[in-house]
Amino acid sequence: MPLKSSPGLTGRRRARRGIAAAAALAFAAATALGAGPAAADVTAAARVDNPYAGASVYVNPDWSAKARADGGSAIANQPTFIWMDRIAAINGVNGTRGLRSHLDNALSQAAGRTMVVQFVIYNLPGRDCAALASNGELGPDDLPRYKTEYIDPIAAIMRESKYANLRIVTIIEIDSLPNLVTNVGGRPTATAACDRMLQNGNYVNGVGYALAKLGAIGNVYNYIDAAHHGWIGWDDNFGASATLFAQAARASGSTVDNVTGFIANTANYGVLKEDHFTINDTVNGTSVRQSKWVDWNRYVDELSFAQAFRTQLISAGFPSNIGMLIDTSRNGWGGSQRPTAKGPTTSVDAYVDGGRYDRRIHLGNWCNQSGAGIGERPKASPASGIDAYVWAKPPGESDGASREIPNDEGKGFDRMCDPTYTGNPRNGNNLSGALANAPLSGHWFSAQFRQLIANAYPRL
Ligand code: BGC
Numbered sequence: 001m002p003l004k005s006s007p008g009l010t011g012r013r014r015a016r017r018g019i020a021a022a023a024a025l026a027f028a029a030a031t032a033l034g035a036g037p038a039a040a041d042v043t044a045a046a047r048v049d050n051p052y053a054g055a056s057v058y059v060n061p062d063w064s065a066k067a068r069a070d071g072g073s074a075i076a077n078q079p080t081f082i083w084m085d086r087i088a089a090i091n092g093v094n095g096t097r098g099l100r101s102h103l104d105n106a107l108s109q110a111a112g113r114t115m116v117v118q119f120v121i122y123n124l125p126g127r128d129c130a131a132l133a134s135n136g137e138l139g140p141d142d143l144p145r146y147k148t149e150y151i152d153p154i155a156a157i158m159r160e161s162k163y164a165n166l167r168i169v170t171i172i173e174i175d176s177l178p179n180l181v182t183n184v185g186g187r188p189t190a191t192a193a194c195d196r197m198l199q200n201g202n203y204v205n206g207v208g209y210a211l212a213k214l215g216a217i218g219n220v221y222n223y224i225d226a227a228h229h230g231w232i233g234w235d236d237n238f239g240a241s242a243t244l245f246a247q248a249a250r251a252s253g254s255t256v257d258n259v260t261g262f263i264a265n266t267a268n269y270g271v272l273k274e275d276h277f278t279i280n281d282t283v284n285g286t287s288v289r290q291s292k293w294v295d296w297n298r299y300v301d302e303l304s305f306a307q308a309f310r311t312q313l314i315s316a317g318f319p320s321n322i323g324m325l326i327d328t329s330r331n332g333w334g335g336s337q338r339p340t341a342k343g344p345t346t347s348v349d350a351y352v353d354g355g356r357y358d359r360r361i362h363l364g365n366w367c368n369q370s371g372a373g374i375g376e377r378p379k380a381s382p383a384s385g386i387d388a389y390v391w392a393k394p395p396g397e398s399d400g401a402s403r404e405i406p407n408d409e410g411k412g413f414d415r416m417c418d419p420t421y422t423g424n425p426r427n428g429n430n431l432s433g434a435l436a437n438a439p440l441s442g443h444w445f446s447a448q449f450r451q452l453i454a455n456a457y458p459r460l
Contacts, residue, residue, distance in 0.1 A: 133400025
């Protein structure tokens with residue numbers, strides 16, 4: 001039975017920053033508008049503006065044990081996201097714990113403190129339409145199964161009253177909506193699979209359904225995936241992405257008020273902040289935008305992109321208090337190859353290539369990048385408009401296998417994970433830059449983990 005909205009909150013489902021605890025209790029009923037949960041599920045605290053502010057964040061014991069056992073004790077106590085990457089993950093697969101077990105464990109870890117628990121919602125029909133390494137278990141037309149066998153059971157667990165004091169953060173469906181902007185409709189980067197997901201509407205409707213269902217739970221905070229600067233930082237993609245995200249946030253009965261914010265750089269390697277050049281620099285009268293590396297993009301790093309994209313999202317109709325997350329798990333780019341000064345001004349390419357921290361061969365490379373390092377440690381409210389730096393991709397988990405490996409996880413072989421591959425239009429036909437001998441996506445990749453630790457920046 002839906003609850004009525006409180007007139008005091010003018011239809012917004014999140015309380016303002018700094019709301020007093022007693023007032024938060026009084027506003028509890030207002031956290032469940034629209035198709036809200038049953039009365040028994042009413043939460044004890046109203047949504048806050050930034051769930052990370054003043055909260056501890058849950059450490060996944062499964063990841064932590066792997067990290068510690070592989071030389072990573074310096075980071076093993078960091079919070080990482082838990083990926084609900086298939087239906088079976090809800091109950092736990094291959095000896096790792098499931099959703100309910102993590103939430104129970106979070107209650108004991110919290111020991112009375114306010115605690116954030118972080119999940120990636122990642123199982124759309126026809127998942128990852130422009131790549132093969134993380135194609136999922138659901139076919140392109142399996143939206144009904146996505147709803148009833150995946151989102152509904154997750155929502156049923158998250159809304160249990162014993163979890164009402166946890167702040168449950170969800171990332172909604174990475175690598176989905178941006179693909180419908182950049183990899184469709186006769187562009188050189190288009191794929192038949194992405195064209196199909198645009199036409200059948202199942203990404204947009206699936207995201208809308210997830211937002212509506214999870215957003216109806218008063219202590220769930222939804223962050224939609226917003227790709228990264230090397231994907232939607234070009235003018236042609238930037239505004240169009242924000243418009244599409246707003247459309248998805250209003251699909252399947254959802255509203256934009258189900259959205260707490262967005263996340264940039266999930267599982268990618270984009271630098272947080274390049275210090276040795278900015279987008280406004282010129283070399284002998286030539287803009288850095290004309291360098292091969294920047295290639296007319298409007299941004300050179302994730303922080304400037306996330307802040308600007310937040311403004312764009314607000315003008316596309318999202319609430320003015322949305323916040324951004326940035327995945328900093330693998331964008332440190334430290335080690336001996338890290339430039340310590342600006343590049344030479346002999347040419348715009350020499351200037352950009354000599355100064356950039358990001359050592360990738362091409363900005364479009366995404367799989368198990370050679371030379372990468374752990375980035376900023378997870379942190380609340382690190383910069384204006386940013387709710388937190390988080391570790392969405394757990395360091396040590398592969399992006400994809402470097403050769404064909406038979407499996408029952410729906411994972412394909414994407415040659416972007418093969419170091420001998422010479423590329424496609426999405427990475428400007430360059431070498432993939434991937435590490436060799438990688439296991440399937442999501443599986444532990446020790447050699448990568450050790451390189452990430454060695455190249456951490458800030459240093460460990
Ligand atoms: C994989 C998932 C995995 C996640 C986190 C994705 O690329 O497809 O199976 O859980 O990465 O490592």
